[in-house]
Amino acid sequence: MDCTDLSINSEAAVRLCVSRIKEIESNKLPESVSSEYIKQLNSYIFQNMKDIGIDYPTGKFREPSNTEDLNLSYRPLSTGDGFYCMRSLLDKGAVEKFNATLKELSVENLKKLTTKEFVKSISDLYARLDYTHPFIELGFIIRTLQDKLF
DSSP states (O other), X not given: OBTTOTTSOHHHHHHHHHHHHHHHHTSOOOSSOOXXXXXXXXXXXXXXXXXXXXXXXXXXXXXXXXXXXXXXXXXXXXXXXXXXEEOOXXXXXXXXXXXXXXXXXXHHHXXXXXXXXXXXXXXXXXXXXXHHOOSOOOHHHHHHHHHHHO
């Protein structure tokens, strides 16, 4: 079964993921965040996916795409609507930009910003990281996690 099959027991996946996310939240961020650290987090959060029938390659970036037609990612909204946005081809240049963006992430610098500056900065960082979209889509799990956590 692949990770896009919605017939799997997503509640079991959510319970496993939520417990790991809560554990991660209680830990301090490292001084610098790298793509290797992001891969470790991904691997840790989703480590039991195969146990519930999801063939998800944890801790690995998705394969680069060779066409932009395949690079749409659906973003649901709380209103029930949603939209599609582009994601990168995940070629060498995209991974380099992803790493450069991660190097800009500084918790200490973010703490010094006003609320307005923080919102602008974190929104920009999120948009750039989300565009790269380095992992295989697990949208159904993420949407369920959002419902549980927010």
